[in-house]
Amino acid sequence: MSTTPCYDELARHCLRLHRFDHLAAIGGWDRAAKMPPKGNDARSAALAELAGLMHRLRTDPSLRERLDRAEQEPLDELQRANLREIRRDWFNANALPESLVQARQLATSRCEHAWRQQRPANDWAGFVEHFREVLRVGREEARLLSEQSGLSKYDALMDRYEPGMTCATVDRVFGEVRQWLPDLIARATERQRSRPLIEPVGPFPVAQQRALCEAAMRLMGFDFSAGRLDVSAHPFSGGVPEDVRLTTRYNTEEFLISLMGTIHETGHGRYEQNLPRALLGQPVALARSMAIHESQSLSFEMQLGRSRAFVEQLAPLVAEHLGPQPAFEAENLWRLLTRVAPGRIRVDADEVTYPAHVILRYEIERPLIEGEIEAEDIPALWNAKMQELLGIDTTGDYANGPLQDVHWPEALFGYFPCYSLGAMYAAQWFAAMRRAVPDTDTRVAQGDFTPVFGWLDQHIWQQGSRWTTDELALRASGETLNPAHFKAHLEARYLG
Amino acid sequence: MSTTPCYDELARHCLRLHRFDHLAAIGGWDRAAKMPPKGNDARSAALAELAGLMHRLRTDPSLRERLDRAEQEPLDELQRANLREIRRDWFNANALPESLVQARQLATSRCEHAWRQQRPANDWAGFVEHFREVLRVGREEARLLSEQSGLSKYDALMDRYEPGMTCATVDRVFGEVRQWLPDLIARATERQRSRPLIEPVGPFPVAQQRALCEAAMRLMGFDFSAGRLDVSAHPFSGGVPEDVRLTTRYNTEEFLISLMGTIHETGHGRYEQNLPRALLGQPVALARSMAIHESQSLSFEMQLGRSRAFVEQLAPLVAEHLGPQPAFEAENLWRLLTRVAPGRIRVDADEVTYPAHVILRYEIERPLIEGEIEAEDIPALWNAKMQELLGIDTTGDYANGPLQDVHWPEALFGYFPCYSLGAMYAAQWFAAMRRAVPDTDTRVAQGDFTPVFGWLDQHIWQQGSRWTTDELALRASGETLNPAHFKAHLEARYLG
Known part of the structure; x- marks a missing residue:
């Protein structure tokens, strides 16, 4: 039996994410380099579904204890470095509440969409209207990340x-x-x-x-x-x-x-x-x-x-x-x-x-x-x-x-x-x-x-x-x- | 509240599969049309991971009861046709045991791999060696599908x-x-x-x-x-x-x-x-x-x-x-x-x-x-x-x-x-x-x-x-x- 069961489990979890990431990366590349315009809605929905799945995997409540236990296992230097990076990924995925992630998505998507017109129109005043909310979200993210880190x-x-x-x-x-x-x-x-x-x-x-x-x-x-x-x-x-x-x-x-x-x-x-x-x-x-x-x-x-x-x-x-x-x-x-x-x-x-x-x-x-x-x-x-x-x-x-x-x-x-x-x-x-x-x-x-x-x-x-x-x-x-x-x-x- | 809760749940399940199918389809297309050769192992692993996920979704044990209950819900004609097709997809995904699905995968992959050489070599005798197992699997699939349908x-x-x-x-x-x-x-x-x-x-x-x-x-x-x-x-x-x-x-x-x-x-x-x-x-x-x-x-x-x-x-x-x-x-x-x-x-x-x-x-x-x-x-x-x-x-x-x-x-x-x-x-x-x-x-x-x-x-x-x-x-x-x-x-x- 493995002497590093928690680390092994985490490694399998990472490999799974790596494979899903592969499909997200190719789907994203295709969207930018090959996809015809009418494919965009379906692609966005598909990539969002996959992102949701990956977020659920990354925020699985069992990971916290598994990370703590893996720290106690007899790992070699490379495994320990890997564990450090796994914890980093876990921290970044879990640090922000779902509501803030959604607020960010909404605020940036509105601001970015408006910005496409506002930039050519040199419309700073219009931009600030939307940017205030983006800034609010950015500050809230910084506050929460700062508290936890x-x-x-x-x-x-x-x-x-x-x-x-x-x-x-x-x-x-x-x-x-x-x-x-x-x-x-x-x-x-x-x-x-x-x-x-x-x-x-x-x-x-x-x-x-x-x-x-x-x-x-x-x-x-x-x-x-x-x-x-x-x-x-x-x-x-x-x-x-x-x-x-x-x-x-x-x-x-x-x-x-x-x-x-x-x-x-x-x-x-x-x-x-x-x-x-x-x-x-x-x-x-x-x-x-x-x-x-x-x-x-x-x-x-x-x-x-x-x-x-x-x-x-x-x-x-x-x-x-x-x-x-x-x-x-x-x-x-x-x-x-x-x-x-x-x-x-x-x-x-x-x-x-x-x-x-x-x-x-x-x-x-x-x-x-x-x-x-x-x-x-x-x-x-x-x-x-x-x-x-x-x-x-x-x-x-x-x-x-x-x-x-x-x-x-x-x-x-x-x-x-x-x-x-x-x-x-x-x-x-x-x-x-x-x-x-x-x-x-x-x-x-x-x-x-x-x-x-x-x-x-x-x-x-x-x-x-x-x-x-x-x-x-x-x-x-x-x-x-x-x-x-x-x-x-x-x-x-x-x-x- | 919806009067067709089970049907609605099934429809959401299908939409999710449709979105994952999208990524599988684009990943498969890319493999055939764009992917450089050294990308193949990683692509195969990524597509297999997604296929495994989709298979688990399709064979979720809760689907059987949900299908039965949805039949009793007040569906319109199009929904009823959809439910018929959902049941068909469910039947096909659940009819064969995992062991047979794996045996098929193994047998066909061996036979197809050998066939690539055997065809140009006109080697019928060599082909039959592997094909016997493919045929055995095909017959077993037919037997099980026949029993259930x-x-x-x-x-x-x-x-x-x-x-x-x-x-x-x-x-x-x-x-x-x-x-x-x-x-x-x-x-x-x-x-x-x-x-x-x-x-x-x-x-x-x-x-x-x-x-x-x-x-x-x-x-x-x-x-x-x-x-x-x-x-x-x-x-x-x-x-x-x-x-x-x-x-x-x-x-x-x-x-x-x-x-x-x-x-x-x-x-x-x-x-x-x-x-x-x-x-x-x-x-x-x-x-x-x-x-x-x-x-x-x-x-x-x-x-x-x-x-x-x-x-x-x-x-x-x-x-x-x-x-x-x-x-x-x-x-x-x-x-x-x-x-x-x-x-x-x-x-x-x-x-x-x-x-x-x-x-x-x-x-x-x-x-x-x-x-x-x-x-x-x-x-x-x-x-x-x-x-x-x-x-x-x-x-x-x-x-x-x-x-x-x-x-x-x-x-x-x-x-x-x-x-x-x-x-x-x-x-x-x-x-x-x-x-x-x-x-x-x-x-x-x-x-x-x-x-x-x-x-x-x-x-x-x-x-x-x-x-x-x-x-x-x-x-x-x-x-x-x-x-x-x-x-x-x-x-x-x-x-x-």
């Missing part, structure tokens, strides 16, 4: 996306970045002002762009026997670790956004494709967190994808698939990919100005959740911070201001920091791999990406959720999150 | 696919066809011997074939906002009524198989797309049966699709998409589509010789199930019947003989008759619609398919499972299944 309110929200991350850390890290970023942006833009740049000349037919994107994915080691690339309105990395579904979208007048977006998703995809297989189906075998996931997509898109060495490899692929033109010479392509230009839209930002957008959102949503400011205070704060961080006057432009992201209508408070934490971790990983393999850049320039992918595989991908984020970083790079690597990276690339 | 053994198996169909009917119908078919085949082939025929000249690029198939689907009213056409190794009609997923496959040397196969699946697809929406999610709103489903695909592929009037419409589409050539003139295209040629392979057979293949299988699998013959007796019977019905000597050719279909390795005993019953119903529908709208053919020749689709919509599609098959046929055409219409159709088209 002992974390502060905003920490409790972040914990859902980046376990262990605290405002203390974010304040320290973003505080540092805030000090040197505006100056770095100014110097980088000044430096680029006079450098010659040739713009690509379209059109770029979709079939050729698709072939180029797939070639770039192959170059970056994506396994097409365990994944696909398709088209959706909003690009994402979906599917399951065993079958990764990436999406992009094509614009025949512009190919770099799609190409670099695909490279970004390929980073997410390779992380998933290379998660440890031994305990697959268990939480410990899943990706560590959102910031670590983003550190992979940004390792691909920014650290590797915009390095001179990699662009040398990419340039011939571009010319091969889109036909040669002067803009596709490696040096020019690299300049196109490293343009620094402060702008209003986060998702269009380059890697130098991007953190400013995230810091701004963090500095607004944290006091929002803590109750220090109200929804009505957002525009004035937004304008002040855009001026301060990026030197842009955004007065009266709500559409390209606080209405630009879906995160707030969706009550995704606590998510934004992950984007920039991911960028910083990515810089930290590349600093570590250059210490481990000093000729990394030379080999990348020769088309040999082994030093990069080998390091990521060993230190990040194969670790799954075995360690906390801090311990993962410590084991991988000898230190916890240190934004100095990000600064050094930006200085080397943009001021070097 | 009061039907004869083979009737009980057919009932799963075509409720209410009996050997008495099949014997009468196939008995009639058997008498006139060999002579009709001989006369049709003789008549075609000297007619000139121009073969199409390939290659036919896949992109052009796909555009042609989609154009043919549009011509036949397929709603692309509620369905798709994709590629799979074995073409099928999948998905759900709200989102129909058809597949085909392309061969660059031959386009007619893919085109007519797509038209066949379009018949299945339009039936699903036009099932009644009022009670969607309830069994009464689903397709009546396998034979009726096949009557729709064959109404499209054979009755309409190979009529002179329709081919007049199809010919310009073919020329438009594949480029003009003499073979695509309407008269020649029609001759290509109505060639009669006795052959060994059922799925390649024309509509005249097709019933011979089905009659042969019925005449073998019925005594097999009844225990009158054994697996070892199949080849001799096969050869005798192929000689008798189609004049072909198949001695020693097992690969193109009893090993050609997946049905026997899969224990799908009782399914084969549906194919030809469907062809006969289709002929009966077209006779009825010509009585209702005498200028049907004239209007089809003018490109107006309203008389055909309007009749099918009203008499078949919108009826769902409201009536038994016999009553559906009676209401639609004034009589139950009458193979005279099929004979008249073949004579008019091939001897007229």
Whole structure:
């Protein structure tokens, strides 16, 4: 008889959830990438039925005692790490009462629906009408999660996306970045002002762009026997670790956004494709967190994808698939990919100005959740911070201001920091791999990406959720999150 | 308070199953049409988990009493029909013990797996080794279903696919066809011997074939906002009524198989797309049966699709998409589509010789199930019947003989008759619609398919499972299944 009966039972419970999650993931991918419009109502009902079933499984009252008993069983280290992650999943599923989950669903669905019209209409006043309820729900979630976890309110929200991350850390890290970023942006833009740049000349037919994107994915080691690339309105990395579904979208007048977006998703995809297989189906075998996931997509898109060495490899692929033109010479392509230009839209930002957008959102949503400011205070704060961080006057432009992201209508408070934490971790990983393999850049320039992918595989991908984020970083790079690597990276690339 | 509490509870149970079925259908479609190979193990596990859940829902012990009580509730006619179908589904899910379901799964999976190698190797002796166990399971299923339903053994198996169909009917119908078919085949082939025929000249690029198939689907009213056409190794009609997923496959040397196969699946697809929406999610709103489903695909592929009037419409589409050539003139295209040629392979057979293949299988699998013959007796019977019905000597050719279909390795005993019953119903529908709208053919020749689709919509599609098959046929055409219409159709088209 098993000496770990409660742990074994929990593991079976997780495997079951993993299998249902598989169907939810494929159903969701299909909805975004393949489903004809009239299929939507039936799909929504089917996915909601499955979500209800999974919620009932996750909130089964017997789990509490089973978790407590499993703690007393003779588990090995990996099982203990798995148990920690099972408890985390259980906590998140059980922390909020059904009534609040429903209130959130209702409030975000109303606000998001109205926002689709309000954003193009620049209608901030209309937006606030619905957003007040979303904020109320967000605050109530934060209060309850905080009570049960002992974390502060905003920490409790972040914990859902980046376990262990605290405002203390974010304040320290973003505080540092805030000090040197505006100056770095100014110097980088000044430096680029006079450098010659040739713009690509379209059109770029979709079939050729698709072939180029797939070639770039192959170059970056994506396994097409365990994944696909398709088209959706909003690009994402979906599917399951065993079958990764990436999406992009094509614009025949512009190919770099799609190409670099695909490279970004390929980073997410390779992380998933290379998660440890031994305990697959268990939480410990899943990706560590959102910031670590983003550190992979940004390792691909920014650290590797915009390095001179990699662009040398990419340039011939571009010319091969889109036909040669002067803009596709490696040096020019690299300049196109490293343009620094402060702008209003986060998702269009380059890697130098991007953190400013995230810091701004963090500095607004944290006091929002803590109750220090109200929804009505957002525009004035937004304008002040855009001026301060990026030197842009955004007065009266709500559409390209606080209405630009879906995160707030969706009550995704606590998510934004992950984007920039991911960028910083990515810089930290590349600093570590250059210490481990000093000729990394030379080999990348020769088309040999082994030093990069080998390091990521060993230190990040194969670790799954075995360690906390801090311990993962410590084991991988000898230190916890240190934004100095990000600064050094930006200085080397943009001021070097 | 509801006066039909038990019925309402059953209806909620059905809606839940309908939603889970949705995810199973999309997961299955994706596996066949999109999934990369390494996704297969995880997909199989996920679909099996869902199938297990659905089986537990279907065999919930409380259903028996609820069904009995609902019978006593004040139901309207449609609810009563729904209750009849709910009971049928319940009977089929509960009739067989779990141990037999597992034995079937094991036996068919072994036999089918071995068959994939044995068929190309022409290895009948090897096949019989595994097939004996499949047959044992099939007989045991027939025995148990027969005991519980009061039907004869083979009737009980057919009932799963075509409720209410009996050997008495099949014997009468196939008995009639058997008498006139060999002579009709001989006369049709003789008549075609000297007619000139121009073969199409390939290659036919896949992109052009796909555009042609989609154009043919549009011509036949397929709603692309509620369905798709994709590629799979074995073409099928999948998905759900709200989102129909058809597949085909392309061969660059031959386009007619893919085109007519797509038209066949379009018949299945339009039936699903036009099932009644009022009670969607309830069994009464689903397709009546396998034979009726096949009557729709064959109404499209054979009755309409190979009529002179329709081919007049199809010919310009073919020329438009594949480029003009003499073979695509309407008269020649029609001759290509109505060639009669006795052959060994059922799925390649024309509509005249097709019933011979089905009659042969019925005449073998019925005594097999009844225990009158054994697996070892199949080849001799096969050869005798192929000689008798189609004049072909198949001695020693097992690969193109009893090993050609997946049905026997899969224990799908009782399914084969549906194919030809469907062809006969289709002929009966077209006779009825010509009585209702005498200028049907004239209007089809003018490109107006309203008389055909309007009749099918009203008499078949919108009826769902409201009536038994016999009553559906009676209401639609004034009589139950009458193979005279099929004979008249073949004579008019091939001897007229």
